[in-house]
Amino acid sequence: MERYNLIVVGAGPAGLSAATEAAKNGMSVIVFDENQKPGGQLFKQIHKFFGSKEHKAKIRGFKIGEQLLKEANDSGVKVLLNATVTGMFLNHEVTVNYENAIHHYKADSVIIATGASENMVPFEGWTLPGVIGAGAAQTLMNLHGIKPGKKILMLGSGNVGLVVSYQLMQAGCEVVALVDALPRIGGYGVHAAKVARCGVPFYLSHTIVKAEGKDFVTGVVIGKIDDHFKIIAGTEEHFDVDTICIAVGLSPMSQLLKMSGCKMEDNPKRGGQVPIVDEYGETSVPNLFAAGDVSGIEEASSAMIKGRIAGLRASYKLGFCTDDFTLPKFTEYKNDLQSLREGMFAPKNRGKLIENTEEGIPISMNLLTKGFIADDEIERFPGVTKQKGVHPVIECTQNIPCNPCQDACVKHCITIGQHITSLPIVKNPAPCTGCGMCVASCSGQAIFLLNEDFAHGFATVTLPYEFLPLPVKGEKGIALDRSGKSVCSAEIVEVRASPAFDHTNLLTMKVPLEYSMKARFYKSNKSNEKKNN
């Protein structure tokens, strides 16, 4: 038997954060993970994270994973991979299966951070090869460099469905439709908007009738559903696809907690079977903690803070740190966590229809049902102003906990203020230099630079662009509106790439003046030709 002060199960964002926190306080810590590589799902997350600048916002998920891993190694945490915890026993003894043998460990404290697994929805043909989880799609394309499919239908419009749809397009796949049984898009409007402007149609109140194919998926049929989630006859629509991606939520993997005998509850707001925990994540079994998605489905950013809180509490309870050191830190972490749980998509608002922003502005209903803001809705938001010369237009219209744009502007054109969920306000007149830092800093890709005085009868629109091939200056193509519809011809007048933009390239396109508030994406004529051939 081997002894440690702390055993952590799961080397994802919560587990690594908990382990690092505890090790820094002097605890001997071992982390077990059943996978070959640490980091949980972080290394598949190639998008920039939301949140506050102090807490890794605008950094891409896999970079956060690298930082966490380095921090854990530097603080002396031991991570054992390919190691599956198979048993939880009294007095914090656990059994671990690795190298085809069972090993016995004991600790003073245990933190379970096993994360969550994907939910599934059965339909005719759902077991066919070609029906995959959204997580599988991320694993295949972002870790292993292979396209999950050529033509894909996504089921689920939560943040996972939206983010993975976008990533599929970045990998060079075609997303034919995004389908959700609910009447409203579940994820952030900004994530939906960046998918919609690429031309992906949203089918809300729809579900999959069947997957077609004998040996593997060759097509899919969707249909509209009524209030009782039954398909309305005659509304069926067929798509040729080779892959169906399922993103219908996550469930906590809380089996080890149940096995250890702590009190559990079935709580739909936290995602299913979860342990009953106090504010530090401690269960009804003293010195047994749960951190991250296993104690309630949230984002990776919250999981990291929940991990730190559990790690700190475990060290405090065993006398590894003093009151003076610990108490201010708890307050800091709890405030951080609270700020991430604010806004329109806060756990407390799950399932509720929010009709107005915190500022009292009516929410865009088009954004909630179609994935894009209608032309007659956009101008009521404080990030959208009409000004002379170049200035940012911020199409951020829902209260979400995110504020990197505020610090991105060295001229202080953008204000969010104390409350992290407030909508960004653009100063008018804005002393904008057109540097584009705000455009690249926006994790939701919702900031554009507009110049309606570019030339007589012409405006320029600068937009974030994370696709290949990167258009070149002088190239002519088509401007798409927020719904992905072609609206006018466009000419690329500038292409900017910089390490400071972190792979978000800035395209500046020239469009006829009357389209300056419509044109929000660019499609080159070349990709058209390729498709037609």
Added chain:
Amino acid sequence: MERITEHPILGAPQKGSLVAFTFDGKKLQGYEGEPVAVALKASGVMIHRYTSRFHLPRGIFCAIGRCTDCVMVVDGKPNVRTCVTPLKEGMVVQTQYGCSEKKSW
């Protein structure tokens, strides 16, 4: 299915050296260390196994070793999760029928 050669965020995928393996007797190639399932997918293989009772095809589903839909017979051993098993030179990969490499119906 196509491999990604250049990705807008990740650049060119980092891969091991190209190695040979067999799938149901056919010679295929893949990159050493990548999951067997990825090498198969790159060669267009969709069906990993057939279920024992209804003989229905199964392939990659979760890709992280949880669902066991992608299990195959690898080097004579059945029920190997191909999505988390690294490819090695000379591996013998076979479609799994029920729990074995041969049709038993």
